[in-house]
Amino acid sequence: MSTVFIAFQTNDETRSIIDAVLADNPHAQLDVQPAMVKINAEGKLVIKRESIEERLGRPFDLQELQVNLITLSGNIDEDDDQFTLAWRN
Amino acid sequence: MDVQAKKKLGLKEKYAHMTRGLDWETTYQPMDKVFPYAKFEGIKVHDWDQWQDPFRLTMDAYWKYQAEKERKLYAILDAYAQNNGHLGVTDARYVNALKLFLTGVSPLEYMAHRGFAHVGRAFPGAGPRIACQMQSLDEIRHVQTQVHAASNYNKFYNGLHQFRHQHDRVWYLSVPKSFFDDAFTAGPFEYMIAIGFAFEYVLTNLLFVPFMSGAAYNGDMSTVTFGFSAQSDEARHMTLGLECIKFMLEQDPDNLPIVQRWIDKWFWRGYRVLTLVAMMMDYMLPKRVMSWKEAWEIYAEQNGGALFNDLARYGVRPPKGFAAACGDKDYLSHQAWSVFYSYGAAAPFHTWTPSPEENDWLSAKYPSSFDKYYRPLWEFYAEQQKQGNRFYNKTLPMLCQTCQIPMFFTEPGDPTRICYRESDYNGMKYHFCSDGCKEIFDNEPEKYVQAWLPVHQIYQGHCFKEGTDPTAPGFDPLKAVLDWYNLDFGRDNLDYEGSEDQKNFAAWRGMATRNE
Numbered sequence: 281m282s283t284v285f286i287a288f289q290t291n292d293e294t295r296s297i298i299d300a301v302l303a304d305n306p307h308a309q310l311d312v313q314p315a316m317v318k319i320n321a322e323g324k325l326v327i328k329r330e331s332i333e334e335r336l337g338r339p340f341d342l343q344e345l346q347v348n349l350i351t352l353s354g355n356i357d358e359d360d361d362q363f364t365l366a367w368r369n
Numbered sequence: 370m371d372v373q374a375k376k377k378l379g380l381k382e383k384y385a386h387m388t389r390g391l392d393w394e395t396t397y398q399p400m401d402k403v404f405p406y407a408k409f410e411g412i413k414v415h416d417w418d419q420w421q422d423p424f425r426l427t428m429d430a431y432w433k434y435q436a437e438k439e440r441k442l443y444a445i446l447d448a449y450a451q452n453n454g455h456l457g458v459t460d461a462r463y464v465n466a467l468k469l470f471l472t473g474v475s476p477l478e479y480m481a482h483r484g485f486a487h488v489g490r491a492f493p494g495a496g497p498r499i500a501c502q503m504q505s506l507d508e509i510r511h512v513q514t515q516v517h518a519a520s521n522y523n524k525f526y527n528g529l530h531q532f533r534h535q536h537d538r539v540w541y542l543s544v545p546k547s548f549f550d551d552a553f554t555a556g557p558f559e560y561m562i563a564i565g566f567a568f569e570y571v572l573t574n575l576l577f578v579p580f581m582s583g584a585a586y587n588g589d590m591s592t593v594t595f596g597f598s599a600q601s602d603e604a605r606h607m608t609l610g611l612e613c614i615k616f617m618l619e620q621d622p623d624n625l626p627i628v629q630r631w632i633d634k635w636f637w638r639g640y641r642v643l644t645l646v647a648m649m650m651d652y653m654l655p656k657r658v659m660s661w662k663e664a665w666e667i668y669a670e671q672n673g674g675a676l677f678n679d680l681a682r683y684g685v686r687p688p689k690g691f692a693a694a695c696g697d698k699d700y701l702s703h704q705a706w707s708v709f710y711s712y713g714a715a716a717p718f719h720t721w722t723p724s725p726e727e728n729d730w731l732s733a734k735y736p737s738s739f740d741k742y743y744r745p746l747w748e749f750y751a752e753q754q755k756q757g758n759r760f761y762n763k764t765l766p767m768l769c770q771t772c773q774i775p776m777f778f779t780e781p782g783d784p785t786r787i788c789y790r791e792s793d794y795n796g797m798k799y800h801f802c803s804d805g806c807k808e809i810f811d812n813e814p815e816k817y818v819q820a821w822l823p824v825h826q827i828y829q830g831h832c833f834k835e836g837t838d839p840t841a842p843g844f845d846p847l848k849a850v851l852d853w854y855n856l857d858f859g860r861d862n863l864d865y866e867g868s869e870d871q872k873n874f875a876a877w878r879g880m881a882t883r884n885e
Contacts, residue, residue: 353675
C-alpha cells in the first residue's frame, strides 16, 4: 500500500479543516512541521465538505482548500461534496 | 461569505461549460495548421476530450482564489517590512540561501510563465489549454511576489542587486538556466513532462517544502509567505503534470517509449539542478528542518515510489537514474558545498565552514559518510582559515556538457573517485559528470553541442566588459569576469566571516534591542 498526503499552512482556517480530515480518516497521521502540517494516509484520504462546514460554522466550497494548500500526492477526484486522494495500486 | 446564493451548476457541469463549452473547431484554417506543434513529437492523441482537470477549476473561480492569496501575501509582506522583520532571522548567513533562491530559481518562474503560455497555445484540447493558461498566470505571479519579498532584503544585504543580469552570466546559474532553456526549446508534450511532471510532480516538493519550512524555522516570514503562496498553486501544477502523463499513456500505446525516455531524461536533469537545494538544506540554513537525505527519503523515495507504482499499470518504470540518485544521498550536499566553498570568490553570496556544532549535526544525520569523508575537510579548512589561509580556488573547473555543473560528482558506489564520462561527436570530445548526463547528450547531440558553457566562454574571452584588454600587464581574469557579472568584489563574495553582511546584521540587531 502506498501513502497519499496533503499539506496545509498552519492558520486559523486550516485548524477546522485539519480536524475534519482527521475525524473522517481515522487511519490518517498528522505530521506537524514549522508553519505547516502534513497529513499522511495509507492508500486513500477523503475530505468532506459537510465535516468542514460543521467545524467552521459557515458554508465552505471545497475549492477554497486551494488557498491554504501546500502540496499533495495521489490521484485527485473532486466534486461538490468531497475531495479524494488515492493511489490505484 | 455570509450569504451564499444557491448554486445553479454543480462543479462538473460548470467545468464542462467553461472549458469544452467554450471551444470550437476552426473552419477558415485546418486544425493542423492552427496547432502546428501538436504532432511533431510523435505523440498520438485520439480524443482530447478525455483530458480532465480533477480540480475542475474554471477561470471565474481561479481569479477569486488567486486574489485572496495575493491579499494575504501582501498584508504579510507589508507587516514584515514595517517591523524590520529581517532582523528576526537566525543570523545573516541565512540570507545567502535567499540569494541563491532569487538568482537561481526566481528567473525560472518567469521562464515557466512563458513556457506554459506557449504550450497552452500549442495544445488542441480545451482542458489542458485552460489549465496551462492558469499555470502561466501563476508563474508570473510567483516571480513578482518573489522579487517583492526579496526587495525587503535587497535594501539591507549585498548580492541581491543584479539577480536578472547575473542569471544569464554567472557560472553556477547556468545550471538552472540551461535546465529551463532545454525544456522551453522542446516540443509541448516534452515540456509538460519536463516541467509539469518531472519537475513539478517528482521534484518540486524537495525544492519548496523544505526551503519554505526552513525559512519559517529561521524566522523569515516574508519568504515563508511567498513560498507557501506559490506552493498553493503548486498542488494544481503537480496535478496537471500527472494528468498530462496519464493522458498521453492512455491515448495510445505507441506513446509509452517516447514518454519513458522523457521521464528518464527530465528526472536526471531536475535531480542535477537540485544539487543546489541539497547544499542549501544541509549547510546554508543556520537552523535546519531536516537533512537533504531525510527530505530525499520522504519526497523522492517514498512518494516517488508510490507514484511510479501507480504508473506501472501503463508500463512505465521508475526513471533510469533513480537508483543512482538514491545512492548519492549521503554525499551530494557535502560535495556541492565544498565546491562552493572553494569557489567562494567567484559567487555573489557568502560561504563558510560549518561550526563544530554543525559538524556534529551533519555527523548525526550522515553517520556513514560525514566523519569519514567530510568532517576532516571542514576541520582542515577551518584551521587554515584561522591561520589566515582561507582557500580560494582560482582555476576554472571542467563542466559537464549537459548539466553544466563542475565535474565533482563521484562514481556510483565510490565517493572517493570523480566520475568522468565522454562522447565523441563530429570530431569533438564532450565531457560528462555521469551516465545520466552522457545518455541525454548521446540521444540529442545536436542540441547539447550548442550549450553555453561558462568556463568555455570565459576562456574564449566572451565574459569581459567591453573595452577590457586581457593582454594588459597585471591583467586579472577572475576580477574581470566578476566585473562583467556586476559583482562587487569584497562585498558580494568571499567568506561570511568578516563580511559586510555579518557586521551590519550584528550592528542592526544590537540597535533593535538597545537604546543608544
